[in-house]
Amino acid sequence: MNRFDYVRPRTIAEALSAAAQPGSAYLAAGTNLIDLMKIGVARPARLVDLNHLPGLDAIEGLPDGGLRLGAQVRNATLARDAGFARRFPAVAEALLAGASAQLRNAATVGGNILQRTRCAYFQDPDSACNRREPGSGCDARDGENRLHAVLGWSDACIATHPSDFCVPLVALDAVVEIEGSDGAREVPLRNFHLLPGTTPERESVLAPGELVVALRLPPGADRFAAHARYVKLRERTSYAFALVSAAAGLHVEEGRIVEARLALGGVAARPWRAEAAEIALAGAIPDAAAFRRAAELALAEARPSGENGFKIELARRIAVRALSLAASGTPTRLPALPASPFASSAGGLHD
Numbered sequence: 228m229n230r231f232d233y234v235r236p237r238t239i240a241e242a243l244s245a246a247a248q249p250g251s252a253y254l255a256a257g258t259n260l261i262d263l264m265k266i267g268v269a270r271p272a273r274l275v276d277l278n279h280l281p282g283l284d285a286i287e288g289l290p291d292g293g294l295r296l297g298a299q300v301r302n303a304t305l306a307r308d309a310g311f312a313r314r315f316p317a318v319a320e321a322l323l324a325g326a327s328a329q330l331r332n333a334a335t336v337g338g339n340i341l342q343r344t345r346c347a348y349f350q351d352p353d354s355a356c357n358r359r360e361p362g363s364g365c366d367a368r369d370g371e372n373r374l375h376a377v378l379g380w381s382d383a384c385i386a387t388h389p390s391d392f393c394v395p396l397v398a399l400d401a402v403v404e405i406e407g408s409d410g411a412r413e414v415p416l417r418n419f420h421l422l423p424g425t426t427p428e429r430e431s432v433l434a435p436g437e438l439v440v441a442l443r444l445p446p447g448a449d450r451f452a453a454h455a456r457y458v459k460l461r462e463r464t465s466y467a468f469a470l471v472s473a474a475a476g477l478h479v480e481e482g483r484i485v486e487a488r489l490a491l492g493g494v495a496a497r498p499w500r501a502e503a504a505e506i507a508l509a510g511a512i513p514d515a516a517a518f519r520r521a522a523e524l525a526l527a528e529a530r531p532s533g534e535n536g537f538k539i540e541l542a543r544r545i546a547v548r549a550l551s552l553a554a555s556g557t558p559t560r561l562p563a564l565p566a567s568p569f570a571s572s573a574g575g576l577h578d
């Protein structure tokens with residue numbers, strides 16, 4: 228058992244001050260952090276509990292039409308907010324495709340974007356892992372790596388980011404609001420997670436002690452609501468992380484795509500925005516040929532990092548599927564589990 232301090236701040240200023248001590252970690256719901264502490268992967272000297280800070284659990288409409296999601300909003304609260312699901316159905320669908328109902332009831336917006344990789348070697352303190360222990364090597368390179376990255380990986384690390392929630396958020400240009408001892412700043416979510424390069428231990432742009440206070444969806448991000456889907460492929464139908472996933476949003480007028488959004492999950496150390504595909508789709512007729520071309524572009528730079536070459540074609544097919552489903556229109560009731568026989572029984576779009 229590692230000893231650690233536990234601090235319960237009542238204001239953001241107190242939280243920042245408490246987290247300034249080296250070795251501190253913020254505690255949201257703890258569904259990831261506490262698990263990692265139990266297996267000896269995370270050893271914080273001090274836990275700074277975010278659960279008693281005022282104002283971090285609000286979902287707020289903004290005067291410019293954007294939407295602000297406090298870092299402590301629970302994943303289930305957000306997914307089941309009918310107004311949110313109507314405007315951002317692919318985000319609600321991604322949330323409902325993640326973890327289990329109990330976990331979603333606890334897990335938070337901030338904790339979800341900052342959850343750590345599920346690479347099995349990262350989670351085993353006896354394995355070599357550059358992300359956990361810089362310079363120690365990477366046992367995944369010659370190990371069990373069929374679930375690992377096919378985009379943006381490096382020789383130092385081939386892990387993927389496990390979040391479903393982040394994938395449609397990146398497609399919709401979400402922004403992360405951050406506070407630190409030097410003041411407040413904002414970072415687009417698409418630049419928030421770092422690719423491994425030679426420093427895989429640096430997983431995000433957060434400096435030590437910085438706190439995520441909110442995520443913001445910009446004004447107009449809901450223009451894709453009528454044609455938006457999240458499709459997740461996993462090795463069993465529920466309670467599993469994505470093998471690959473795709474979030475697609477289309478703005479269609481008079482039978483043509485005016486604007487497209489596409490992001491992939493399970494393929495890289497960050498949610499992967501497929502910009503070249505989006506450009507190719509703008510102005511196209513939404514048909515199978517256009518979607519396949521977009522999928523080819525989205526995976527053009529993909530290469531296997533091990534026994535995972537199959538994920539490249541799988542990701543192309545999931546991208547085509549997400550785009551095709553988006554083109555046929557957002558359903559009035561969202562499937563919680565897209566591949567499930569019970570797909571029509573759970574909903575999020577209507578009260």
Ligand SMILES: Cc1cc2nc3c(=O)[nH]c(=O)nc-3n(C[C@H](O)[C@H](O)[C@H](O)COP(=O)(O)OP(=O)(O)OC[C@H]3O[C@@H](n4cnc5c(N)ncnc54)[C@H](O)[C@@H]3O)c2cc1C
Nearest residue numbers: 255256257258259260325326335337338339341390391439
């Ligand atoms: C069995 C299981 C299955 C799961 N399946 C899925 C899945 O399919 N899809 C999916 O997307 N997720 C899945 N999850 C992940 C789950 O969603 C995460 O555990 C959860 O989102 C983390 O949220 P939390 O609030 O518990 O964060 P915590 O565990 O409290 O924190 C996670 C990390 O974020 C940091 N942190 C938290 N909040 C902040 C903040 N505001 N500012 C700065 N740092 C912060 C913490 O210090 C910690 O490092 C699964 C988890 C489990 C245990």
Ligand code: SF4
Nearest residue numbers: 346356357365384385
């Ligand atoms: S892939 Fe990354 S997280 Fe996994 S063992 Fe290698 S360095 Fe560690």
